[in-house]
Amino acid sequence: xxxxxxxxxxxxxxxxxxxxxxxxxxxxxxxxxxxxxxxxxxxxxxxxxxxxxxxxxxxxxxxxxxxxxxxxxxxxxxxxxxxxxxxxxxxxxxxxxxxxxxxxxxxxxxxxxxxxxxxxxxxxxxxxxxxxxxxxxxxxxxxxxxxxxxxxxxxxxxxxxxxxxxxxxxxxxxxxxxxxxxxxxxxxxxxxxxxxxxxxxxxxxxxxxxxxxxxxxxxxxxxxxxxxxxxxxxxx
Ligand SMILES: Nc1ncnc2c1ncn2[C@@H]1O[C@H](COP(=O)(O)OP(=O)(O)OP(=O)(O)O)[C@@H](O)[C@H]1O
Ligand SMILES: [Mg+2]
Numbered sequence: 001x002x003x004x005x006x007x008x009x010x011x012x013x014x015x016x017x018x019x020x021x022x023x024x025x026x027x028x029x030x031x032x033x034x035x036x037x038x039x040x041x042x043x044x045x046x047x048x049x050x051x052x053x054x055x056x057x058x059x060x061x062x063x064x065x066x067x068x069x070x071x072x073x074x075x076x077x078x079x080x081x082x083x084x085x086x087x088x089x090x091x092x093x094x095x096x097x098x099x100x101x102x103x104x105x106x107x108x109x110x111x112x113x114x115x116x117x118x119x120x121x122x123x124x125x126x127x128x129x130x131x132x133x134x135x136x137x138x139x140x141x142x143x144x145x146x147x148x149x150x151x152x153x154x155x156x157x158x159x160x161x162x163x164x165x166x167x168x169x170x171x172x173x174x175x176x177x178x179x180x181x182x183x184x185x186x187x188x189x190x191x192x193x194x195x196x197x198x199x200x201x202x203x204x205x206x207x208x209x210x211x212x213x214x215x216x217x218x219x220x221x222x223x224x225x226x227x228x229x230x231x232x233x234x235x236x
Pocket of ligand 1: 018019024026045046047048050051052053164194
């Protein structure tokens with residue numbers, strides 16, 4: 001049984017329909033509970049609704065039916081500011097394409113979320129940003145402009161940025177989809193490390209069955225419904 005104290009995200013009877021005149025149903029009756037510290041994969045065919053689901057879990061979008069709770073807060077009734085403040089507190093995002101700001105350094109990109117809230121990051125926040133970049137292996141490249149970094153390095157910056165502000169939940173939509181196998185493995189390994197070391201919850205959408213098999217839980221979405229939700233058995 002899921003322990004409600006330890007639940008970071010829960011979805012009950014969640015549906016999502018796009019459009020007002022022409023309606024497209026994308027998600028139907030989704031029931032998922034994610035505990036703190038989980039490291040889970042979301043898999044499924046293209047167009048099955050994985051990104052739509054991740055957007056709901058990350059408070060980027062609201063459901064048309066059902067209840068989404070993040071850290072005990074229900075999305076229903078929140079306006080855009082309310083959703084944004086929930087995201088700031090709980091959720092870091094990593095995407096297939098890193099969306100780093102090209103004219104800024106790696107470090108500036110990582111502390112940018114603070115700058116948006118406070119104007120300028122505090123020295124404590126700068127310290128945290130440097131520490132995160134150090135931990136993703138970019139100690140010597142903090143001052144480099146992100147356009148001068150390799151694809152794998154850019155994705156490392158994106159991981160550090162997602163974790164800045166001590167977010168307990170990181171949502172990653174195809175984080176290795178644009179990388180070769182070696183860099184993909186390293187990015188995956190880094191996320192796993194943060195999960196183990198700091199109990200950070202990760203939910204990753206991946207098309208790669210090999211990577212999914214290295215997570216602890218595989219949630220499979222087909223035609224907008226949960227078609228499978230299985231704990232991955234580990235070799236003894
Ligand atoms: N804003 C939108 N308006 C209308 N339809 C949308 C919108 N966003 C997504 N859809 C539709 O919802 C369905 C699910 O899209 P979604 O992006 O969630 O799929 P996905 O599983 O992430 O696919 P992929 O693996 O290709 O990224 C698709 O049919 C898509 O066309
Ligand atoms: Mg998608």
